[in-house]
Amino acid sequence: xxxxxxxxxxxxxxxxxxxxxxxxxxxxxxxxxxxxxxxxxxxxxxxxxxxxxxxxxxxxxxxxxxxxxxxxxxxxxxxxxxxxxxxxxx
Numbered sequence: 001x002x003x004x005x006x007x008x009x010x011x012x013x014x015x016x017x018x019x020x021x022x023x024x025x026x027x028x029x030x031x032x033x034x035x036x037x038x039x040x041x042x043x044x045x046x047x048x049x050x051x052x053x054x055x056x057x058x059x060x061x062x063x064x065x066x067x068x069x070x071x072x073x074x075x076x077x078x079x080x081x082x083x084x085x086x087x088x089x090x
Contacts, residue, residue, distance in 0.1 A: 021065050028056045028066075032078075039081050042089060050082050 002008045031053040038046045054075050061071040 021063075024056075024060055024063060024065050028053075028060055031056050032074075035078060036081075039085050042085055046082060046085065050078060053078060 002011050031049075035046075035049045035053045037043075038049045043049070057066065057071040057075050060066045061068055
């Protein structure tokens, strides 16, 4: 347990941040799963789902939960999969 008042306050702040960050990461992970399933199933609403996922990546980057290059790399990979399935549809 923390000894000083400031250390106790930091612990409280850390717990709040952890909860907030976990919500964002959980949401992001579920969106990633949905978009991958939609891509594999060649669903009609693939573009919308992928756009939501890309937006979530950007927001997570903005909040400092994911690093900029990591988000960029994963967004690129997701877009490649999307473009591949859209070209196969035609």
